[in-house]
Amino acid sequence: xxxxxxxxxxxxxxxxxxxxxxxxxxxxxxxxxxxxxxxxxxxxxxxxxxxxxxxxxxxxxxxxxxxxxxxxxxxxxxxxxxxxxxxxxxxxxxxxxxxxxxxxxxxxxxxxxxxxxxxxxxxxxxxxxxxxxxxxxxxxxxxxxxxxxxxxxxxxxxxxxxxxxxxxxxxxxxxxxxxxxxxxxxxxxxxxxxxxxxxxxxxxxxxxxxxxxxxxxxxxxxxxxxxxxxxxxxxxxxxxxxxxxxxxxxxxxxxxxxxxxxxxxxxxxxxxxxxxxxxxxxxxxxxxxxxxxxxxxxxxxxxxxxxxxxxxxxxxxxxxxxxxxxxxxxxxxxxxxxxxxxxxxxxxxxxxxxxxxxxxxxxxxxxxxxxxxxxxxxxxxxxxxxxxxxxxxxxxxxxxxxxxxxxxxxxxxxxxxxxxxxxxxxxxxxxxxxxxxxxxxxxxxxxxxxxxxxxxxxxxxxxxxxxxxxxxx
Numbered sequence: 001x002x003x004x005x006x007x008x009x010x011x012x013x014x015x016x017x018x019x020x021x022x023x024x025x026x027x028x029x030x031x032x033x034x035x036x037x038x039x040x041x042x043x044x045x046x047x048x049x050x051x052x053x054x055x056x057x058x059x060x061x062x063x064x065x066x067x068x069x070x071x072x073x074x075x076x077x078x079x080x081x082x083x084x085x086x087x088x089x090x091x092x093x094x095x096x097x098x099x100x101x102x103x104x105x106x107x108x109x110x111x112x113x114x115x116x117x118x119x120x121x122x123x124x125x126x127x128x129x130x131x132x133x134x135x136x137x138x139x140x141x142x143x144x145x146x147x148x149x150x151x152x153x154x155x156x157x158x159x160x161x162x163x164x165x166x167x168x169x170x171x172x173x174x175x176x177x178x179x180x181x182x183x184x185x186x187x188x189x190x191x192x193x194x195x196x197x198x199x200x201x202x203x204x205x206x207x208x209x210x211x212x213x214x215x216x217x218x219x220x221x222x223x224x225x226x227x228x229x230x231x232x233x234x235x236x237x238x239x240x241x242x243x244x245x246x247x248x249x250x251x252x253x254x255x256x257x258x259x260x261x262x263x264x265x266x267x268x269x270x271x272x273x274x275x276x277x278x279x280x281x282x283x284x285x286x287x288x289x290x291x292x293x294x295x296x297x298x299x300x301x302x303x304x305x306x307x308x309x310x311x312x313x314x315x316x317x318x319x320x321x322x323x324x325x326x327x328x329x330x331x332x333x334x335x336x337x338x339x340x341x342x343x344x345x346x347x348x349x350x351x352x353x354x355x356x357x358x359x360x361x362x363x364x365x366x367x368x369x370x371x372x373x374x375x376x377x378x379x380x381x382x383x384x385x386x387x388x389x390x391x392x393x394x395x396x397x398x399x400x401x402x403x404x405x406x407x408x409x410x411x412x413x414x415x416x417x418x419x420x421x422x423x424x425x426x427x428x429x430x431x432x433x434x435x436x437x438x439x440x441x442x443x444x445x446x447x448x449x450x451x452x453x454x455x456x457x458x459x460x461x462x463x464x465x466x467x468x469x470x471x472x473x
Contacts (some may be wrong), residue, residue, distance in 0.1 A: 001052040015076065015077055016074050016075070016076050016298060016357040017066065017074070017076065017077065017146070018044055018316060018317030019360065019361045019364035019365055019369075019372075020146075020149075020317075020318070020360070020361070020364075021066075021147075022075065022146075022318060022364055022369040023360060023364055023372055023373055023376065024144070024145040024146040024316070025066070025075070025146055025369065026369050026370055026373035026375070027373070028373040028374065028377040028415070029373050029377065029413065029414060030115075030382070030413045031144075031145035031411055031413035031414050032112075032142055032143065032144055032145060032411065032412055032413050033141075033142075033143045033144075033145055033150055033153050033409065033410075033411050033413070034108065034111075034140065034142055034221065034410045034411065034412065034434075035140070035141040035143075035153075035154065035157055035407065035408075035409045036108065036138065036139075036140055036221065036223070036406075036407070036408040036410075037138065037139040037140075037141070037404060037406075037407055037408075038132070038134050038135030038400055038404070038406040038407075038408075039135055039136060039137045039138070039139065039399055039402040039403060039404055039405060039406050040135065040136055040138075040402070040403040040404070041136055041137065041402050041403060042129050042136055042137050043060075043127045043129050043139070043402060044092055044401070044402075045088065045127055047082055047128065047400055047401055047402075048087070048088070048125075048399075048402075049084050049088055050126075050400075051160065051400035051401075052062075052084050052087075052088070052097070052160075052400075053084050055159070055160045056160055056304075057082045057084060058154070058161040060077070060079065060154065061077070061145070061147045061148060062082070062119075062121055062123055063079055063081075063082045063121055064077040064078055064079050064080065064121060065077070065078050065118075065119070065120070065121060066078075066118060066122070066146070070229075071325070076086040080118075082121060082412060086120055087104055087120070087121070087123060087124045087125060088124070088125055088127065089124055089125070089126045089127070090126075090127050091107075091126070091128065093128060093129065093130050095129070095131070096394070097130070098241050099131045099155070099463050100131060100133075101132045101133055102371070103130060104130060104132055104138055105220065105221065106221065107126075107128065107140075107178035108140055108417065109219070109221065110218050110411075111126070111142060111177075111217050112412045113134045115438070116142070116144055118308065119409055122143070122144035122146065122147060123141070123143040123144065123147065124141075124142050124143065125139055125140065125141050125142070126140040126142070127139050127371065128140070128312055129442070134225075134405055135405040135406065136405075137195075137402070139381050139399065141157060142211075142453045145316070145411070145413070146316075148303070148316060149292065149316040149317055149318045150290070150318070150388065150390070150409065150411065151292040151318075151390060152316075152317075154311035154390055154409055154423075155173075158171050158173070158392070159303040159405065160391065160400070161393075161397070161398060161399050161400075162396040162397060162398055163199040163237070163393075163395050163397055163398075164275055164395075164396045164397060164398045164447075165191065165395065165396070167398065167401075170303055171392075171393035171394075171395060171397045172393060172394050172395055173391060173392070173393060173394075174394055177399060180385070181267075181462065186218065195282070198424075201392055203333045205414050207364050212328075219300070219409055219410075219412040219419075219434040219435060219436065220434070220436070220437050220443060221324040221408075221429050221432070221433065221434055221435075222279045222432075222433050222435070222437050222443045222447055223406070223408040223431060223432040223433065223447070224430070224431045224447035224448075224450065224451055225406060225428050225429070225430050225431075226428070226429050226430075226431060226450075226451050226454055227427065227428065228424055228426075228427050228428055228429045229427055230458045231245050231246065231249075231429055231454065231456075231467070233458060233461065233467050234337065234454075234457055234461050234467075236467065237461045238337055238338075238341075238461070238466070240337060240341050241341075241344070242389070242424075243344055243389055243439075244269075244337060244340050244341040244344050245337055245340075245342060245457075246389060246429070247323075247340035247343070247387070248336040248337030248338075248340035248341070248457065249336070249337075249450060249453050249454045249457065250340075250387065250450065251326050251336045251339065251340060252330075252333060252453035252456070252457065253373060253446065253449040253450030253451075253452070253453040254285070254325065254327060254449075254454065255279070255326075255328055255329060255330075255336075256453060257445060257446045257449045258279060258283075258327055258447075259278050259279050259329060260445070261441075262278040262279055262280065263276075263278030268357045277329050279327060279328065279329065279374070281325050284324075285324070285325040285327045285384050285385075286322055286323065286324055286325060286382075286383045286384050287323045287325050287383060287384060287385045287386060287387045288320045288321070288322060288323075288379075288380060288383045288385070288386045288387070288416070289320060289321045289323045289347065289353075289386075289387050289388070290318055290319075290320050290386060290387070291318065291319050291320065291321065291353035292317065292318060293317040293318060293319050293353065293354060293357050300421065301449065317357065318357065319352075319353035319354055319355070319356040319357035319358075320352075320354070320356050320386075321347050321350065321353045322351040323343055323347065323387070324343065325384070325385075326339050329424045332460065333453070333456040333457045333459075333460045334457060334460050334461065335463075336453070336457065345351075349393065358374055360376060365374060377415055380414060380416060381415045383416070384416070384417070384418065385416055385418040385419060385420060386411075386414065386416050386418075386419045386420070387419075387420050387421075388419075388420075388421050388422070389420070389421070389422040389423075390409065390422070390424075391392050391421050391424055392424045392425040393406060393425060393426070394426060395426065396426055399422075400403065404425070404426070406425060406429045406430055407423055407425050407430060408421075408423060408432040409421060409423055409432060410432045410433075410434040411434065412434055416434075417435065417436040417438075417440065418433070418434070418435050418439065418440055419434040419435075420432075420433060421433075421434075431450055431451075432445060433446060433447065
């Protein structure tokens with residue numbers, strides 16, 4: 001391993017940037033991951049700084065610089081000594097301000113207008129001791145996407161937390177259980193497998209050549225917390241997955257929001273217009289559904305990496321699939337989740353996400369990051385929104401001793417006017433929106449419509465006798 005001199009300290013060359021990291025260094029995809037953490041107590045900045053020094057800073061990517069090789073050669077990660085004071089921003093704020101919630105929104109939006117200093121590792125955290133309607137204080141992590149994909153980074157952030165019930169225990173993240181198959185019916189399973197492979201080939205050939213949508217735009221961040229128990233009630237009653245339900249809720253909420261927007265008029269006509277269909281015909285809406293290509297990283301492995309400097313896989317392993325989003329008014333709210341399940345089931349029988357990941361990787365290696373960025377930008381610019389979902393802890397956790405009220409991650413710097421992210425935590429689900437105010441002028445109303453859509457879907461399940469409201473698993 002080679003040595004290099006940078007500033008005042010001796011550093012080590014670790015490895016070249018991965019193809020995805022090089023892609024995220026281009027002008028078209030200069031993306032940042034945002035993690036908004038609301039806590040139930042006022043921040044003790046000294047405790048948080050000490051915690052960062054013993055955890056996050058020990059991770060190789062959070063203590064490395066990106067440095068170009070000699071004569072404009074390939075960029076590489078180079079370890080360096082990190083001064084935590086350079087990465088923790090504590091602004092002076094008025095504790096008696098009139099609109100603290102609005103202040104937080106404005107503050108985060110203004111962060112998107114600035115860039116991280118590339119002479120230091122590409123991350124920072126802002127600590128705001130401002131009491132809002134949801135929390136006593138708010139922390140905003142900003143991490144450049146070249147450091148890692150959203151799933152890896154959120155897992156790493158959670159690996160820095162502990163259960164409030166046991167300050168030595170890592171959070172518990174639910175995992176999907178695989179069903180065991182019996183020895184009977186081998187012929188039927190063989191036929192089903194062959195049919196599945198044919199569907200995968202057919203769906204993949206169709207999926208990798210389709211795209212439509214919008215352009216790059218600045219972002220504004222809002223979020224809303226809804227009941228995870230209500231989502232599980234619908235999931236169990238309809239024999240679906242969490243992803244099916246929240247995609248159906250998203251389709252229903254967007255339909256309500258757009259119907260109101262297209263029906264805007266004078267105040268006397270508004271109530272009547274909202275009850276009728278104001279949506280234009282042939283309205284096309286397409287989303288990029290973000291997939292984590294590899295299995296989720298265990299936070300135990302990440303905690304061990306930071307504590308003992310052990311090794312584990314790291315980087316950007318994400319692909320995407322293009323989803324047609326149905327924008328329509330339905331008489332039966334359950335039609336939204338039924339339609340969402342049909343779409344997701346089809347995508348499960350497609351290698352589209354892996355194809356997009358591998359194609360981007362090979363294009364970067366063969367033609368360079370600029371060409372890959374231009375192609376990816378063209379695809380994303382011709383989609384309307386991006387959509388993702390991350391499973392969070394089932395227990396209350398603390399962020400360096402500060403009990404967490406909510407977690408709302410998102411991203412900016414990509415060519416979408418709307419990003420919808422769902423993040424579970426305990427018995428809650430946080431809907432996190434990143435929007436362009438020109439395209440989505442009232443993001444709070446969109447949050448209201450998403451929350452109301454879940455209520456209507458849940459009420460329809462109960463009314464049809466498919467589930468009892470008191471029985472929630």
